[in-house]
Amino acid sequence: MTQKIAIISASWNTEIVQSAEDSFINTMKEKGYNASQIDIIKVPGSLEIPLIGQQCLQGDYDLAVGIGFVVNGLIYRHEFVGQEVVRGIVDVSLKTNKPFLSVVLTPQAFQEHLPENVDFFVKHMVKKGSEAANAADMMLSMTSQKLKAA
Numbered sequence: 001m002t003q004k005i006a007i008i009s010a011s012w013n014t015e016i017v018q019s020a021e022d023s024f025i026n027t028m029k030e031k032g033y034n035a036s037q038i039d040i041i042k043v044p045g046s047l048e049i050p051l052i053g054q055q056c057l058q059g060d061y062d063l064a065v066g067i068g069f070v071v072n073g074l075i076y077r078h079e080f081v082g083q084e085v086v087r088g089i090v091d092v093s094l095k096t097n098k099p100f101l102s103v104v105l106t107p108q109a110f111q112e113h114l115p116e117n118v119d120f121f122v123k124h125m126v127k128k129g130s131e132a133a134n135a136a137d138m139m140l141s142m143t144s145q146k147l148k149a150a
Helices: 014-030 046-058 078-096 115-143
Strands: 005-010 038-043 063-069 100-105
Touching (some): 005 014, 038 046, 046 063, 063 115, 078 100
Parallel strands (some): 063 100
């Protein structure tokens, strides 16, 4: 049986989010997965990631990964948004009994008008996308077999 993976990505901060998507897919390919096993689903923002992830995991997908970048837009709410997105991802994973990984970052300080700041987070999300792929591979392996205590 071929395992299906959903990437649910926020449409904000596209350059940064895209770097995590690409890194995740490239690392999964290096691990032997086919691009045809991975679907990218774009949502308006990070708050929509848990709902669409739940629909995917209740359907044919074996694993989902949410990718978003929640920034401080000079209104103190980014921490709340980030917290609720991650809480939603965990709740969905427990509800569906399927892995739902988070690459939703909420940086303390981000200044989109500074190219070096954007570049820093693009590179950081490349690392996070690869780490998520490593975790996805491990979780797919673990969930496809019965766990045994060591």
